[in-house]
Amino acid sequence: MLAGLGASYGTAAVYATRYLYPARPRAKAWMYVARVADIAPGGSLNYTTPGGEKVAIARQAQSGTVDDFVALSSTCPHLGCQVHWESQNERFFCPCHNGTFDKSGKGTGGPPGDAGQSLPRYPLKSEGGLLYIEVPTESLEVADASPPRDGHDPCLGPHLGDGARV
Amino acid sequence: MFSLQAWIRERVPVGPEQLRELTNEPVPNHLKKWWWCLGGTPAYLFVVQIVTGILLAFYYKPAPQTAYESVRYITEEASFGWFIRGLHKWAATLMVAAVVLHQMRVYFTGAYRKPRELNWLVGMCLLLLTLVVGFTGYSLVYEQLSYWGATVGANITDSVPVVGVYMKQLLLGGEVYNDNTLSRFFILHAAVLPVTMAALIALHVTLIRLQGVTEFHFKDEDPKKAKFFNFFPEHLLTELSIGLVLMILLSVLATVLPAEMGPKADPLTTPEVIKPEWFFYVAFRWLKLFTGTLAVLSMGLVVFLMYAWPFIDAQIRKWRPNSEASVWIGIAGALAIIALTVWEASVAH
Numbered sequence: 001m002l003a004g005l006g007a008s009y010g011t012a013a014v015y016a017t018r019y020l021y022p023a024r025p026r027a028k029a030w031m032y033v034a035r036v037a038d039i040a041p042g043g044s045l046n047y048t049t050p051g052g053e054k055v056a057i058a059r060q061a062q063s064g065t066v067d068d069f070v071a072l073s074s075t076c077p078h079l080g081c082q083v084h085w086e087s088q089n090e091r092f093f094c095p096c097h098n099g100t101f102d103k104s105g106k107g108t109g110g111p112p113g114d115a116g117q118s119l120p121r122y123p124l125k126s127e128g129g130l131l132y133i134e135v136p137t138e139s140l141e142v143a144d145a146s147p148p149r150d151g152h153d154p155c156l157g158p159h160l161g162d163g164a165r166v
Numbered sequence: 167m168f169s170l171q172a173w174i175r176e177r178v179p180v181g182p183e184q185l186r187e188l189t190n191e192p193v194p195n196h197l198k199k200w201w202w203c204l205g206g207t208p209a210y211l212f213v214v215q216i217v218t219g220i221l222l223a224f225y226y227k228p229a230p231q232t233a234y235e236s237v238r239y240i241t242e243e244a245s246f247g248w249f250i251r252g253l254h255k256w257a258a259t260l261m262v263a264a265v266v267l268h269q270m271r272v273y274f275t276g277a278y279r280k281p282r283e284l285n286w287l288v289g290m291c292l293l294l295l296t297l298v299v300g301f302t303g304y305s306l307v308y309e310q311l312s313y314w315g316a317t318v319g320a321n322i323t324d325s326v327p328v329v330g331v332y333m334k335q336l337l338l339g340g341e342v343y344n345d346n347t348l349s350r351f352f353i354l355h356a357a358v359l360p361v362t363m364a365a366l367i368a369l370h371v372t373l374i375r376l377q378g379v380t381e382f383h384f385k386d387e388d389p390k391k392a393k394f395f396n397f398f399p400e401h402l403l404t405e406l407s408i409g410l411v412l413m414i415l416l417s418v419l420a421t422v423l424p425a426e427m428g429p430k431a432d433p434l435t436t437p438e439v440i441k442p443e444w445f446f447y448v449a450f451r452w453l454k455l456f457t458g459t460l461a462v463l464s465m466g467l468v469v470f471l472m473y474a475w476p477f478i479d480a481q482i483r484k485w486r487p488n489s490e491a492s493v494w495i496g497i498a499g500a501l502a503i504i505a506l507t508v509w510e511a512s513v514a515h
């Protein structure tokens with residue numbers, strides 16, 4: 001009797017927990033960014049994900065492989081707020097708990113600096129001389145209050161930029 | 167002749183005598199002074215929250231595309247919506263304050279000691295639930311603060327070792343804030359948490375009834391005078407007058423300092439200056455002082471020590487019967503909380 005009760009209600013409880021748990025991971029896809037040859041070593045460009053997040057993609061070497069590139073996310077590794085680039089201080093700043101990061105995304109101050117956390121990087125790959133980035137394809141509707149997007153369609157081609165401005 | 171009274175008595179076999187018996191808990195004399203009645207204040211405010219919350223829920227639409235607009239509608243277009251929302255918001259603030267004051271009263275008078283340790287545990291659960299209801303509540307408005315508060319809150323659970331990552335996904339219904347998140351917060355805020363709280367409040371009051379309120383005797387009291395007075399009607403009248411004062415206070419606050427609309431949530435930009443509600447200033451400052459996991463684990467430890475306090479205190483008193491440690495620890499704790507709150511309130515970052 002007890003075993004029966006345990007088994008039936010237990011199974012229902014496990015199913016209920018599983019029901020509340022997300023059914024699938026966040027959808028991601030590889031998106032085309034630019035031709036590898038179009039980004040000179042030392043140069044960078046601003047890429048906008050389908051959800052609107054701005055990603056600074058910088059080329060740091062000229063081996064011609066994907067390892068030349070880094071794509072910094074602007075999501076703070078501490079508790080998930082959005083960092084922004086402060087050009088006067090040459091750093092990324094996170095307003096939530098005063099986290100700071102240098103140009104390469106390494107934590108330099110605040111809780112993420114103390115914990116040695118860096119800004120996360122998006123996975124990149126190059127195929128046939130073309131650079132691709134793996135980004136989430138689902139996102140919330142962006143609020144009207146946000147600054148106007150720079151009007152560039154990620155599928156048509158990137159804007160070539162100069163600095164790590166996010 | 168048909169007698170309504172007899173008809174009811176036959177079906178509900180409770181008479182005025184039994185009712186009197188049931189409600190006539192003798193109340194110690196010191197409860198004539200209002201500051202001993204702080205426990206009734208959160209209970210009263212809880213009822214205010216249920217009523218105003220149900221009213222808000224008639225128009226509120228819990229989805230990222232609709233939530234902000236529906237709260238704006240409540241605030242600006244629905245007749246007296248601003249008043250209902252103001253009451254709900256101010257009662258939430260006062261409720262946190264009242265729970266904290268009530269807990270301080272219990273702490274500094276040692277009312278958590280044997281045999282009332284279990285009720286202290288119930289009270290601690292109610293304190294945490296009140297904070298969580300407040301948190302989920304302001305996440306519903308879908309302002310900037312709602313969005314970033316929810317994101318930071320979910321990532322705090324993520325910092326808990328081992329189980330954190332699952333807890334976060336359960337809370338958000340995904341890896342990050344997504345279309346399922348707001349309805350979860352709403353169900354927690356308007357159903358799961360209030361029902362749990364109602365059950366715990368019932369348990370809290372039952373335990374009080376079973377054990378009686380702690381008695382205190384003051385030097386200026388006349389030893390010959392009765393030590394107790396009746397719950398009904400004397401104590402009920404005290405509580406009702408507190409209820410009247412609170413309703414006036416709430417109405418004035420809701421009118422003079424009405425609930426407003428902050429900027430709408432923008433998942434792409436965290437505002438340059440961002441602060442939670444005042445009752446989370448302590449935790450917010452703490453998070454700025456230490457790395458993620460350390461801050462979360464140390465806060466967990468503090469909460470654990472608060473739960474365990476009646477048992478820790480009993481050990482201290484076994485060892486040193488006249489120890490005043492509890493008072494000093496209490497004062498130090500209260501000062502630390504006030505200091506961190508004032509610090510957070512006085513700076514932008």
Ligand code: HEM
Pocket residue numbers: 212215216218219220222223226237240251254255257258259261296299300301302303304305306307355356357360363425
């Ligand atoms: C039990 C204690 C409760 C507390 C402490 C509490 C607290 C809060 C807080 C702080 C807000 C944000 C207020 C604002 O910025 O406008 C809020 C919003 C809301 N609450 Fe509650 N609440 C409680 C119970 C309830 C209940 C029982 C319901 C519904 C049945 C409810 C429904 C709502 C709704 C629909 C909103 C969003 C609309 C708005 O913000 O005006 N609440 N609550």
Ligand code: FES
Pocket residue numbers: 076077078079080081094095096097098099110111112
């Ligand atoms: S979320 Fe960036 S510092 Fe805390």
